[in-house]
Amino acid sequence: MPQIAQLAATYDSQIFWLLVCFGLVFFVIGRGMLPGVVSTIDQRNKQIADDLGAAEAARAAADAEEQAWRIAEGKQRAQAHDLIAAAKADAARTTQAALDAAAARIEETTAAAEARIAAARAAAQGEVQDVAAQAAQDIVSRLAGLSVSADEARGAVQGVIAHG
Secondary structure: OHHHHHHHHHHHHHHHHHHHHHHHHHHHHHHHHHHHHHHHHHHHHHHHHHHHHHHHHHHHHHHHHHHHHHHHHHHHHHHHHHHHHHHHHHHHHHHHHHHHHHHHHHHHHHHHHHHHHHHHHHHHHHHHHHHHHHHHHHHHHHHOOOOOOHHHHHHHHHHHHHHO
């Protein structure tokens, strides 16, 4: 077979050209392009690592800021509770003072009214006794035909009122 016989004659030249092409590809790609690709990958990996480091630092700073904010919020909340308690206590004192003043005014008004009532009662009782004494004088003079003085009639009315 002639194809097999040619194989030995062309085998050396095919291997030579295979090695030349492989070497050319190796040097062009391996020595020319591959270092650029590797450096790009290294830069990308470095950029990713830097970004991850920056993100971690930002997260840590955000956590620290949040913690500081929570502490400040707690302090402000405690101050607000203290202010509310103070306002409630002040309002209670003000209300109690107003109630005490109103109670004092009511007591004064009540005492004055009771004094007026007592005076009116005494005046009314005096008038009733005077009317009763005059009525007793008239009754005694009409029924018994006796003359009784106003003082005697007043004394008799007071005696009846005292004995009940």
